[in-house]
Amino acid sequence: MKANINLFWILGAFFILADIAYIIWSLVDDIHGGRIEWVGTLAIGLSAALALFIGFFISRTYAAQGGELPEDRLDANIDDGEAEQGFFSPWSWWPIMLAVSLALTFLGLAVGFWISFIGAAIVIISLVGWVYEYYRGYFAH
Numbered sequence: 001m002k003a004n005i006n007l008f009w010i011l012g013a014f015f016i017l018a019d020i021a022y023i024i025w026s027l028v029d030d031i032h033g034g035r036i037e038w039v040g041t042l043a044i045g046l047s048a049a050l051a052l053f054i055g056f057f058i059s060r061t062y063a064a065q066g067g068e069l070p071e072d073r074l075d076a077n078i079d080d081g082e083a084e085q086g087f088f089s090p091w092s093w094w095p096i097m098l099a100v101s102l103a104l105t106f107l108g109l110a111v112g113f114w115i116s117f118i119g120a121a122i123v124i125i126s127l128v129g130w131v132y133e134y135y136r137g138y139f140a141h
Contacts, residue, residue: 001061001062001068001069001072004058005055005059007055008052008055009055011051012048012049012051012052015044015045015048016045018044019041022037022041022044023041026040026041028106048062056098068082089133092133094126094130094133095130097122097129098123098126098127098130100122101119101122101125101126102119102123103119103122104116104118104122105119105120105123106119107111107119110132118132
């Protein structure tokens with residue numbers, strides 16, 4: 001994780017230097033008439049901000065966890081990094097129904113809004129069905 005932290009801090013510093021060079025280059029260039037080209041300047045500047053935000057987040061996460069992750073230790077086994085990833089139902093049809101209803105909703109944005117209303121209603125039904133699928137029926141808890 002230390003390597004990732006250093007990588008993002010270095011990447012943020014590189015983008016800041018690249019942004020400064022881009023500003024100077026656009027001021028010297030004759031095509032823009034001595035003006036700053038704002039689209040590239042903002043894009044490179046926001047890339048620097050994103051890299052610095054990610055570096056800050058990873059460094060805070062590293063400080064909060066209180067040690068090295070198993071992926072970062074050379075003496076770690078594969079089983080050390082094994083953790084609970086969540087619970088997923090292999091037999092559930094609700095995610096497929098939600099995907100189809102979202103596709104129908106976005107199709108309605110392109111074709112006609114009346115299709116979006118039907119898709120939105122099915123999206124709500126699909127979300128409620130997926131959230132409450134273990135509250136009733138054969139797999140109720």
